[in-house]
Amino acid sequence: MVTIAEVARAAGVSISTVSYVMSGKRTISQDTRDRVEQAIADLKYSPHASARSLASRSTNVIGLQAPLRTGVDVHVVMEIVAGVVREARANQYDILLLTSDDAAGLSRAARASMVDALLVMDIESDDPRITTLEELPTPAVLIGLPAGADGIACVDFDFEAAGRLAASRLAELGHTHVALIGAPEEVMARHTSYADRLGRGFLAAADELGLDAEVHACPSSQESVAAVDAILAARPDVTGILFHNEGALPYVAGRLSSGDDGRELDVIALCPANVARTVPTLTDSIDVPAEELGVSATRALLRLLEGQDLPPVQLLAPRLESASDAVASATAS
Numbered sequence: 001m002v003t004i005a006e007v008a009r010a011a012g013v014s015i016s017t018v019s020y021v022m023s024g025k026r027t028i029s030q031d032t033r034d035r036v037e038q039a040i041a042d043l044k045y046s047p048h049a050s051a052r053s054l055a056s057r058s059t060n061v062i063g064l065q066a067p068l069r070t071g072v073d074v075h076v077v078m079e080i081v082a083g084v085v086r087e088a089r090a091n092q093y094d095i096l097l098l099t100s101d102d103a104a105g106l107s108r109a110a111r112a113s114m115v116d117a118l119l120v121m122d123i124e125s126d127d128p129r130i131t132t133l134e135e136l137p138t139p140a141v142l143i144g145l146p147a148g149a150d151g152i153a154c155v156d157f158d159f160e161a162a163g164r165l166a167a168s169r170l171a172e173l174g175h176t177h178v179a180l181i182g183a184p185e186e187v188m189a190r191h192t193s194y195a196d197r198l199g200r201g202f203l204a205a206a207d208e209l210g211l212d213a214e215v216h217a218c219p220s221s222q223e224s225v226a227a228v229d230a231i232l233a234a235r236p237d238v239t240g241i242l243f244h245n246e247g248a249l250p251y252v253a254g255r256l257s258s259g260d261d262g263r264e265l266d267v268i269a270l271c272p273a274n275v276a277r278t279v280p281t282l283t284d285s286i287d288v289p290a291e292e293l294g295v296s297a298t299r300a301l302l303r304l305l306e307g308q309d310l311p312p313v314q315l316l317a318p319r320l321e322s323a324s325d326a327v328a329s330a331t332a333s
Helices: 004-011 015-023 030-043 049-055 074-090 103-111 130-135 159-172 185-189 193-208 224-234 290-305 323-332
Strands: 061-065 094-098 117-120 140-143 153-157 177-181 212-216 240-243 266-271 284-287 313-316 320-322
Touching: 004 015, 004 030, 004 130, 015 030, 061 074, 061 103, 074 094, 074 290, 094 103, 103 117, 103 130, 117 290, 140 290, 153 159, 153 193, 153 290, 159 177, 159 193, 159 240, 159 266, 159 284, 159 320, 177 193, 177 224, 185 193, 193 212, 290 313
Parallel strands: 061 094, 061 117, 117 140, 140 153, 153 313, 177 212, 177 240, 240 266, 266 284
Antiparallel strands: 284 320
């Protein structure tokens, strides 16, 4: 059966544009309309009547799927949600929070006319929800960057670039043996997109720079202390660390100032700026602008609802902040 995503690919437009052409809900240029209608004819696409009806109604509600799976940092999730809510309310939209973690929850919300559009979080590299989203007539934006989501707009922080930036900075500081201490094991086992991309960028840059690099999972609980001690004990040559685990950072801050064997460590934390300012032992930090990410994703979704085409991927660029700058910023505030 031909899907709306296949029509969108054939016409070179977004799924929402195909939906708007069929429903007449938004003004679409004649050239774009002609391409969509030609693709529909060529592929013999026949949308279900309920999908056409859904596209013609408006609820002024955005469905936000934010599953709280094990290992997820709830504080960062809530900062993203805060950005989504703030931007949605500024544009007269309410938020329906979907706490399920499967495609069925998305399908129910869309097909029951509960929402005008969908924002989906906690994206895996090979996310099983993508197929369902491509078949739904409801516009959607992913807060994440999976493989194979060609028909769905993605907005995220550029974790791969952040990994590269950290490896380059550690090389600049003179380190030759470095490690990424990152998300909990369950997050890595799910191949959550951000964890995969961060590790990929860190290892690729380290290889290009001739660094010996490795990636380690880390619990977000007090057990992180033992985990970090074990990593440092097993690799006495590691002196440069990229640490990305907001939940564990308060527990291990003391361990990251120097090893038990007296070696000096340089540590770059990838975390929200307000978290980095609480850890004076950091060398540098890379801000994860969680609330800004929520705002950006919501703005992208609102543009889809207005009938605008979007770039397939929008990534927020990482910025390195030195520890001295963070302290000055905290003092000034």
